[in-house]
Structures are given as C-alpha cells and as structure tokens.
Amino acid sequence: MMQDAHSHHKQVIFTIADADYAAMAMIMFDSVSKHYQDSDLFLFVIGTGNVNQLDNNVNVIYIGDVLDELDLHQRLVYYLQVELATSIKPQCFEFLFAQHYNRVIYLDPDIYVVRRMTEIDSLLDGNVNGVVTPHALKSLKSNIIGEDNVFLQCGIYNLGFLALKNTPETLRMMTWWKEKLKWQCIVDLRNGYFVDQKWLDFLPAYFEGFHVLKSPAYNLAPWNSEHYEVLSDSYGNFYINDFEHPIAFIHFSGIKRAVYHYAFLKEARMYYLEQLKKYKFKKFGFLRFEIRYKLDNMKLDKICTFLYKEYINHTKNTSTDPFTDIDFYNFLNSVDTETKLPVYVRKLFEILPDIFVGYLNTKQTINYDNLITWMKNNFNYDGVVSLETMVHLRNNSIGSNYKIKYTDASIKTSFQGDSGKPSYFPSLLSFAKEIIVKSDRIEIFDGDVRVCIPNIDNLKDFTDIKTKNYTELWVPSFNCKKKLHEKYGLTNITVIPFPVLQPKYKVQKIDFPINKFVVLMHHDFDRDFTAQKSLESLMAFQEGFDDRDDGLLICFFINAKQSEDYKKLLAACQNRKNIKIIENKTKDDLYYSYLHYADCFISMHDQAAFGYELNEAMSLGKYVITIRNDDNKAYINPNNSFLIETSSSHSYITTGAKMLNEIYDNNNALCKTRRLAALTTEKHLSPNIIGFMMQKRLELLKLEVKKSKLNIYMKLKQITAYLFLAKNKNNQDEINQIETIMKILLKNVNRPDVLE
Numbered sequence: 001m002m003q004d005a006h007s008h009h010k011q012v013i014f015t016i017a018d019a020d021y022a023a024m025a026m027i028m029f030d031s032v033s034k035h036y037q038d039s040d041l042f043l044f045v046i047g048t049g050n051v052n053q054l055d056n057n058v059n060v061i062y063i064g065d066v067l068d069e070l071d072l073h074q075r076l077v078y079y080l081q082v083e084l085a086t087s088i089k090p091q092c093f094e095f096l097f098a099q100h101y102n103r104v105i106y107l108d109p110d111i112y113v114v115r116r117m118t119e120i121d122s123l124l125d126g127n128v129n130g131v132v133t134p135h136a137l138k139s140l141k142s143n144i145i146g147e148d149n150v151f152l153q154c155g156i157y158n159l160g161f162l163a164l165k166n167t168p169e170t171l172r173m174m175t176w177w178k179e180k181l182k183w184q185c186i187v188d189l190r191n192g193y194f195v196d197q198k199w200l201d202f203l204p205a206y207f208e209g210f211h212v213l214k215s216p217a218y219n220l221a222p223w224n225s226e227h228y229e230v231l232s233d234s235y236g237n238f239y240i241n242d243f244e245h246p247i248a249f250i251h252f253s254g255i256k257r258a259v260y261h262y263a264f265l266k267e268a269r270m271y272y273l274e275q276l277k278k279y280k281f282k283k284f285g286f287l288r289f290e291i292r293y294k295l296d297n298m299k300l301d302k303i304c305t306f307l308y309k310e311y312i313n314h315t316k317n318t319s320t321d322p323f324t325d326i327d328f329y330n331f332l333n334s335v336d337t338e339t340k341l342p343v344y345v346r347k348l349f350e351i352l353p354d355i356f357v358g359y360l361n362t363k364q365t366i367n368y369d370n371l372i373t374w375m376k377n378n379f380n381y382d383g384v385v386s387l388e389t390m391v392h393l394r395n396n397s398i399g400s401n402y403k404i405k406y407t408d409a410s411i412k413t414s415f416q417g418d419s420g421k422p423s424y425f426p427s428l429l430s431f432a433k434e435i436i437v438k439s440d441r442i443e444i445f446d447g448d449v450r451v452c453i454p455n456i457d458n459l460k461d462f463t464d465i466k467t468k469n470y471t472e473l474w475v476p477s478f479n480c481k482k483k484l485h486e487k488y489g490l491t492n493i494t495v496i497p498f499p500v501l502q503p504k505y506k507v508q509k510i511d512f513p514i515n516k517f518v519v520l521m522h523h524d525f526d527r528d529f530t531a532q533k534s535l536e537s538l539m540a541f542q543e544g545f546d547d548r549d550d551g552l553l554i555c556f557f558i559n560a561k562q563s564e565d566y567k568k569l570l571a572a573c574q575n576r577k578n579i580k581i582i583e584n585k586t587k588d589d590l591y592y593s594y595l596h597y598a599d600c601f602i603s604m605h606d607q608a609a610f611g612y613e614l615n616e617a618m619s620l621g622k623y624v625i626t627i628r629n630d631d632n633k634a635y636i637n638p639n640n641s642f643l644i645e646t647s648s649s650h651s652y653i654t655t656g657a658k659m660l661n662e663i664y665d666n667n668n669a670l671c672k673t674r675r676l677a678a679l680t681t682e683k684h685l686s687p688n689i690i691g692f693m694m695q696k697r698l699e700l701l702k703l704e705v706k707k708s709k710l711n712i713y714m715k716l717k718q719i720t721a722y723l724f725l726a727k728n729k730n731n732q733d734e735i736n737q738i739e740t741i742m743k744i745l746l747k748n749v750n751r752p753d754v755l756e
Helices: 022-033 069-078 081-087 089-098 118-125 149-154 168-184 198-206 266-277 302-315 326-332 343-351 353-360 368-377 387-398 409-416 463-467 478-488 534-545 564-573 589-597 612-619 649-665 671-685 687-729 732-748
Strands: 011-017 040-045 058-062 103-107 111-113 130-132 161-165 210-212 230-232 238-240 249-251 403-406 434-437 441-446 449-454 472-475 493-495 517-524 551-558 579-584 600-603 623-627 642-644
Touching: 011 022, 011 081, 011 089, 022 040, 022 111, 022 266, 040 089, 069 081, 069 302, 081 168, 089 103, 089 168, 118 130, 118 161, 161 168, 168 198, 198 210, 230 266, 302 326, 302 343, 326 343, 343 353, 343 387, 353 368, 368 387, 368 687, 387 671, 387 687, 441 687, 449 687, 472 478, 472 687, 478 493, 517 534, 517 589, 517 649, 534 551, 534 564, 534 579, 534 600, 534 649, 551 564, 551 589, 564 579, 579 589, 600 612, 600 649, 612 623, 612 671, 623 649, 623 671, 642 649, 671 687
Parallel strands: 011 040, 011 103, 040 058, 130 210, 403 434, 449 472, 472 493, 517 551, 517 600, 551 579, 600 623, 623 642
Antiparallel strands: 103 161, 111 249, 130 161, 230 238, 434 441, 441 449
C-alpha cells in the first residue's frame, strides 16, 4: 500500500527493470523484505502490462504512468535499453517523493541485500540529503599503468545504489540531474558520457549535504572485491576479511559473464545463482514497447536509435514526437552527402564495421538489395539490425505504385488478416504490382508474368488454376508443393513462406501458477486429428513430468467437438493435476496470454501446411519442440529449436520427453536458443522480408520470360532465313510449314524490350 501523507519517516525501496530483469528484481526484493518490513517496495517496469502487485507486496508502476506520452516516445527512440532504464531514475524518485515518502532508496535489480543497511539509517536520520557509494576505495591491483581509468570513464560513484531524502536541496539536485538525463544519459566514453552515474561526479561540488559512504560492506562487486577476503557462514551471510564486518549488499553485475569476473566472489556467486533458481520459471505479464513510426508502420530498430541521436544533435528539434515526426522520417530515408550511401547503411557500417568488411569481400555493389540478400543469408546479428526496417527503407527508396483490387468488400476484410491468421497480405504491400484478391487466390500481374497464390483453405479444386496457365504458383510449404504436384501434375511451383506477424495482444489475468515450467500444446478440432499428433505431445509431457510437481501442460483446444478424438484427449488428461485444459473458439488474447506465460511450445504435427503456430511461438522467444520435416528445416533448426527426427510415434514421445527434461534442467544454459528463435523469425519471416523475397522472385521470372522471348526472336530470324531459301527453291510445302510455325510463334511473342 502507498503510505499516507502523515507517515513522514517511512521509506521506500525501488528498482527499474524490464521483463528480462524482472526475475532478478524479485530476488533483490526477496532479500530486502527480510530486513525492511517497515519499507514499501516498488518496481518500475519498462514496458506495459496489467499486473499491479507482485510477491512481497511489490507495487508495480509502468513508466508510461511516470512520463508523458511525448517524453516516453522520445526516450524509446533515442535511448538503448540500459540508457533508457537509467535516464528515468530522477522521475522515479520524484514520483515516490510525490507519494509523501521521505526516504527513497534505489537498488539495481542485480543487487542482493545481506543485512539491514544500518549505516544508511543513521545517515538519513542525520542532516544528510543523500548517500552515494564509490566504485572502489583503493586502486585496482594491476601492473598496467592507468588501470583505474575505467572509473574515470564510468564515474566515481556506482549508482546501483542511491539513497535520497526528500529535502529542498535534493529536489534542486533532482531538477538538475533530470535535465541532464533527458538527452545526455548515453554511453559515449570517448566524449565523457556514461549513462546516469557519470553526472553525479559533480555531486559534492554542485550540491550540499550528500554523503560519500566509504565502506567496503556497501556495493561489493566484481570490480572491487580483489582487495578483500570474502567470508560466508551457513546462513547466507557474507563478511569482509573477518566475521566482525558483515556485508550490507553485493552487486552481482554481469552475473552471467565468464566465471573469472567473480574470482574473488566465488561462494557469493554460487549462492546468488541458487537464489535465481527460485525464479527459474517465473513469468510476468509485462510486454515490451512496440517502437514504430506510426504514419508508415515502420519498425525503428537500434540503428534508427543512433540515427535519432544524430538527428536531434543536428536539428536541435526536441519538441516533436519521433513516432510521427515527418522530418525525422525523411531523414531516415535520405542519402548521406559524403558517402552517397543511404544514411541507414552509412550508420550501419559505423556501428557494425564487420558487416562492411564481410559484405565488401563479396565484391558486390553497395545497395539495399545486395546488402539485404547478403545479410539474410550470411550475417548473424544479435537484434541490433532489423532486416524488416532495412527492407522498409529500401522500398521507400525505389518508390511504390501498387494497385490492389478485391472482388468484394468481405474478401478485403478476410484477406488482411491479423495475428494468428496467416496471410500473405502484409507482404504484398511491400512491392509495386497489380494485385487482384479473390476468395480462393491472389493474382499478381507484371507485364507477361502472371503469379497465383492459392488460398489453400478455400480452394477445393486446382483444375481451374491449372488451366489458367499462370507463370508460377507460390505456396507456403514444400508439403503443399508436393501434394499439388502429385494430385494435379503442377510443376511451376515455388515455396514462399507465410509472413509471421509477431502477435499483438493484452496479457489477461489467468488463473494458473506462473512459477512453474509451463508447456503449451494447441489442437484445432477442425483439422486432421491424426496428423496433429496431439496425443503424442500430451504423452511426451506425461513421460517427462509424471514424477515432477513443478511442470504444467496447457492443452489449448479450439473448435472442440464431442467426438471420439475429443474423448481420447480428455481421457488422457483425466485426473492429472499437472495438465490444464482450455477450450476456446479461436486464437485470441486468451490463447496468447497462455503462450506469453509458457516456457515451451510443443507440436508433433508432421503434415502442417506451414507450421505457423511454431513460428509464432518462436517469434516470442519460446522453446519449440517439433518434428523435423521438409517444411520447417529451412528456418527451424537445431540452433533455435528442438527437432525430433521423423520416426515412429513411440520415438516421438520418448524423444519429446527427453527434450522437455533437457530444457527444464538447463534453462539458463539454453537461453541462447530462445533468443535465436525470435531473431530467426524476424530475419527470415517478417512481412517485409517475405515481400522482398516475392519481389526478387518476380524480377527473376520477368528476366526468364524476357530471355525466353529473346531466344524465340532469334530463332524466328533463323526461320526467316530458311524461308528465304525455301522460296528460292520453290518448295511450297516447306514454305507453308515454316509460315504456319511463324504464325503460331508470333501469336505469343512481342519484340523484346532489350532489343529496342
């Protein structure tokens, strides 16, 4: 509960975190709550959600409630995540002061409090306005001259901890600090910036009453622990040099880095990792902000963040919203005057010169098309660059003049689709062609090229498509291609996957334990029961988790009907406490809420038309267990998922159970798999990327048609020569035959443009 205006001496402890650091924050609050029953606890979330309180009565505040909309949008585009989190610290202090808290303590989410900070209590009881702690109290032990310069770069004080009292001098400092952090909370060591903490080097000079606490018991961390012998007892307490000097808190910065960072904190590190296991599978109803230019729905990736910094520094325009600022959008689409490259590509090369070096070795011309193709096939990036953004800018550079027609209004609604309803429609808007949308197909026309994208669900008979003489058919999977070839003899087929739209949803409050290992399986009773192999998925979970009480299987059934198949699944779930059945009519916020809280998505479907649900789960960074087959091997691989080799149903179950146990036992070690899953879908299956693939394929088809025309035209010239010889010979039969052939050929061939 927030305290009332009369409790002037009660204090609050808070931190700032996103969904990735929320579990660490809860460990920190666990440690705090043991020693601070008299303090309120607050978590400020970088993201959105509907959770208002967590364990230990931790109050949740979303930063959208602390910042106004313009300020929020500017920070989301201007700052990287660590910069954003530290830039809002003054606003969080002010928010809590406004709730009439007299004492406010900030702790980083990766701090563990070992005892009550009695020294801080005493100082705040006195005349100080605030307390800071230095990074180190002694020079680093090293023979390298200038080793201490790391503190000159990062700041004298470590702001993983900051205690402030609500006084006029504190508020004066807060106003100054807040102004500095609006645009200058950046990591730029060359120019003397290091997020929020470098600024407080000025604290003793500019402001009065701020105490520097010089105690090794505070902010013990990898960067200063080499000076001390850290002891521990059997109760989880830690001490400096002897058991007379208990440590107040340890800062476990970079806990997942190499072990050598914790060479002097080995026991403490192991203890903290054990604490983290308590929240191994804890999920939170927090969603990341979607950062897009609203007028054109363009994703603003981290390269755009660096360009927004450049834009602000150049224009000094600090009053417009980057989500709608047309001048900023025009800047993103402009060409650099010095290099003659698009500004995005120039900044890309500055931030990631490895891309420039690797790409240059291909000896290709530097342009969007070549660069996107190379990066899609060769370069592995870690979320800094979004090919979706690059393709969007590329499309803007070549212009767009598409014409799209619908046979009726209802088709327009159904084909635009949304999350959970795979559709090519978003991709079609990324290139300039004439497009006709019908109930059973999409037709694309470009000169003599005629492409058909059949709607597999609506099209019952492909005989009509076969007779239309399309240049090519595009289908979403090799399974579709194989079936169309076998049944109708169609050969002019190319596989272009469905674009995967990362689902948009609001996390609903759902009644199930979210601190367990949660597995989700999905079954649609309107589709083939045997092919979906839902029983195998269910039995794999049972085999892996029958003897564990911290696993939970969510069986999400759509279009459930009272059938024999339905009864089989219910019977398999009966009397099992670790299986929960959810029935719904469609995939909506409820489905995506369960997917949000799930750790793993399992599907043994071996005949899927594309496996859209698998890729959707991957886009949200879920572990995916599925069958290896031709349809998914291109983008679902052992690096980003868990693939069961095609075999018998029994081996499906046994292997699936082993994989579930592997994920359960090695969750931290396998987190890279989840990250690669999300990056894979964005890199290869986002709507802009699929549209780019379509356009490049269309260009190739046009080139092939032109080559075909050219070959025929050259043959016609040869035939003309034969005709001349036949006339000289007065061979009327030969003349008639040649003229007939020419008439047939000329009906379908125009003089090629390349010869004009």
